[in-house]
Amino acid sequence: MNPTTTNQRLLSLDAFRGFIMLLMASSGFGIVQMASAHPGTLWEFIKPQFAHQDWQGCSLWDLIQPSFMFMVGMAVPFSYAKRREHGQSYIGMAWHALSRSILLVALGVMLATRSADKHTVFAFTNVLAQIGLGYFFLFLFTRMGWEYVLSAIILILAGYTWFFVNHPLPSAQDLAAISGMKGTERAVLQGFAGHWSIHTNAAAAFDRWFLNLLPQAQPFQYNAGGYQTLNFIPALATMLGGALTGSFLMRSTKSDKSKCATLFIIGILLLVLGTVLDVRVLPFVGPQLDQYTLLPVVKRIWTPSWAVLSGGWVLILLSIFYLVVEILGMRRLVFPLVVVGMNSIIIYLLHSLCAGWILENLHKHLPETAFPAYWAPVIDRCGVLFVLWLICWWLYKQKAFLKL
Template structure:
């Protein structure tokens, strides 16, 4: 793949990014709350796609973070090709990448520290912190050929698998210590898959060591959701996959239709591989093997099989947007998404910091009739989403694009 040196902004990437960010900012459109209020309804049927899996598995909601991180990787080849055209040196680009990494980690820590906390909460599982921890390495590898990037992806996924396998399986005492804890009901896996249990895996042991070396209000024991700092390592593989996709789309070797078909094909292959790694295998040999899973798909600890499976789904979704915009020319159709995709950091921060405040003010300034009881969860979240979209639209009209 030989990227061309002059590339217009890829509108399909902005549209896809906007779709993902609007999905995130929707807070699930209130569907989970509707399902809880109306058991047995259609809301309960679609709820699983708008909530994170308890541990093992994949839903649409789980694909938000890998999609965003994949697109961060995709944008890097475009960004630095443009910087080279403008004459920026390697050291200038390296300083930009390093400063961006530090700022992203700082923002992630800021968002992890809530108003009720009296001291800084040093947690690095927020998506911004995760991107920041791997971004400088992403920059360095993205400047090399696709062979080096692909080799980096493989080495990361194989090495991270080895890291988990070489951590001892949980003892009976360790399992007893977490028994009954919230979130562990479906997160204790049998047999070999126990290497990827919640709270007893290699990354969890790492966090209990190094996070307690940082100032903490109280000793760190467990992340309630099972998320770990070291997730950034396999997530770096996700970003590097994005860099490969970006380099491929910059290449002039294939037509737009050829590129779209290749994205779809590779995406399907990765989905099949990721699913196969997660399937319980050897069920016909004997009952003792019926719970053996080679490499479970767990988003919360970003298992290598999750990186592969989610990468495949992201490529499939990207191929759809690429076909709609770059081949079908449906630019007006995706305009509402582009408005958000061009300011993705803005909507992420505003949603994280201001969603509750926006919801409160909607109730203050709109008539009570605007919030019928049955539809309340949906209306509240769609109202917040619309306000956030209006802010992004105004910024877009002003040609104000806030970047790190």
């Protein structure tokens, strides 16, 4: 995990990153809104893939964050090999990693605060803050051998499972306190899986202690969606998995076809393992316990089974992009994705800060006929997406790339 040379830029990684960021910036292409307006149609059939799961389970939309975080890890071996080639010392690289961590956390807090009134919102659950919290540790681990990185992944996931299991199951009083709260209907799990229920789990208890140590407009009690600060710990395992993958693609002497097959096979194995951990019917305990789960797949608290399952999906998607770009050579086909993938932080910030302003101006300057009533949700979001892509394309032409 400490290579001294780097190959040419991995275009399939840029294309995959661009695909994920465009999916994020699409705001679901308006499909959720179309499904609500037209029940019983195709829109309603595909809607679940463009919305987060209420709690347990996985959708395409849920895969955006783990894909991005996995690719952050993938880029690390390439980035630091290049820095070594340019003569940067270990101390210099460590300082870069630490400063990047701090900046990403600060950007995450800024985005959490953008709609607040005259006070800072200390929340660390958006993707930039989560990457920032784990990035320095990612750097430290990837300076070691792959055996240490793999061991770290296993220990992180096992330790985080132990942390949750050793937190008491929710009491009747705990469940009564969250009863009727929005989003809790399907998020209170039964039996052993109750350790991963919304608002009553170990990470939620940590946030009620930790966030109240920081200045708050009012005491922190719950994150509305159930997201937690400590998600960055199992998410670090996701980034480390990306680092292992990046190092493998950069250093392996195998053919591109063999590399692609390896990614796909490991992806399938992880998918099977994550599904087995999440299985809801255990025949040996009887049908009366059909709602019990060994280790539920929950993206909102990044359960270890989620890290495994999502890692499998990411590797499968990556293998497809690797096949298309590196093996079949369809580089022109993915150019629109590469334009975005090389400026992923820019499109994330612009979408977070300017999407509403862009939409307002589209309606202000385009004729009403450009927004037919039936297609309005789709046109609104695709219009914003196209403007964001044009900005990334212009920056690409100027060779202007934001690098933290």
